[in-house]
Amino acid sequence: MNSSTAVENIYLLVIVTLISVLQNAFFAQKVERECQKENKHTPSFERVSCANRNCMDAYPTFLAVMWCAGVCLSQAPAAFAGIIYLLVRQKYFIGYLGDTSQSTPGYMFGKRIIGFLLLMCILGIFNFLLCRYYGSDYKEYTETITNAASALLLLP
């Protein structure tokens, strides 16, 4: 079946996307709950709203780069990096809401993971072009290297 083989190559990415959607719903519910309180311009409302906006600003970029990396090279390390990104995002969101006397973390987060996924995309495209114009296919090597390198993302 054609449709089934299409799902074969992306099902891990779909699972990570589903988890990210659940996390978005969790963030949105936090904002919703702060919205319904009486006085809106409290610091806690501003914090949760700002944390949610920063996460949502980065969300399309993350989705685009994860799917490109998964489709162009291989899905397992891309989905693994996606899971790590979601954990970092959860930590960022919780850290943003923290004690109001603390300073908030910056605007960006998960730079290393986005960089890793970008590198995966570039490798995949490069390999495809090599394969097309020179006939040499290094896909297996790059996949092995990427699988090994994705473990480096676990370093704090």
Add this chain to the structure above:
Amino acid sequence: MNSSTAVENIYLLVIVTLISVLQNAFFAQKVERECQKENKHTPSFERVSCANRNCMDAYPTFLAVMWCAGVCLSQAPAAFAGIIYLLVRQKYFIGYLGDTSQSTPGYMFGKRIIGFLLLMCILGIFNFLLCRYYGSDYKEYTETITNAASALLLLP
């Protein structure tokens, strides 16, 4: 033709995406028009800007979940749910701009539809895994059930 069969499975999703892009342009034009007025910090500018931002925050999530549901399970109910979502979003946007004495609706909207699409994705992935590891394919049953269940979204 390979490209034509690829379009076969997604053309309804593409049509819904096009309609959503037109709707985005409509929202953006409303913001643009308020932007060009003289004094920017009127309540009406804040309302239209906030309504647009809430809609845009939820947009990537909606696109991701609709496409995943359409690709993993079947496109017709996913596109139908997408159309209903766009109607709900239109109503939310108009309701947000309403009388300034009214209270605004909350941050989230269309929760039921996003939930339905999420469920479709989970069913599709689950069916794919069952099919892969046990060889039993319930795709036809799930498609029939999903088609019937999508009519429930019409309930107010």
Add this chain to the structure above:
Amino acid sequence: MNSSTAVENIYLLVIVTLISVLQNAFFAQKVERECQKENKHTPSFERVSCANRNCMDAYPTFLAVMWCAGVCLSQAPAAFAGIIYLLVRQKYFIGYLGDTSQSTPGYMFGKRIIGFLLLMCILGIFNFLLCRYYGSDYKEYTETITNAASALLLLP
């Protein structure tokens, strides 16, 4: 190889997506740098934050319409229009940060390019439906016309 032929039809779109992600990172870094300054409510912070938000609001719409146009009709003019859009976005962002005595540009930008991509999607879907129900395939004509028309985007 199945996966390789899948990449064949989208690799230009992936390259444009990668460039757009790099541009997003550039915008985010500008915001990050303004964030870390001492007093946050300066006009320059508001400008860079607003410019970034306007760009990010339009980003999922752009990605969705570029990918639909590339998949439904042909990837070369879609990727070309994407590159032009990124140049327009760069100019918009830089123009937004300009002299604080100048007025800022409006909320929308790149309307002509988004319109062109939308038209490509509609042509692609229309051609697919014609091909399916009447058996007449005008894809080559539409591709030639689109390739020629994409040069019009270079007009200022």
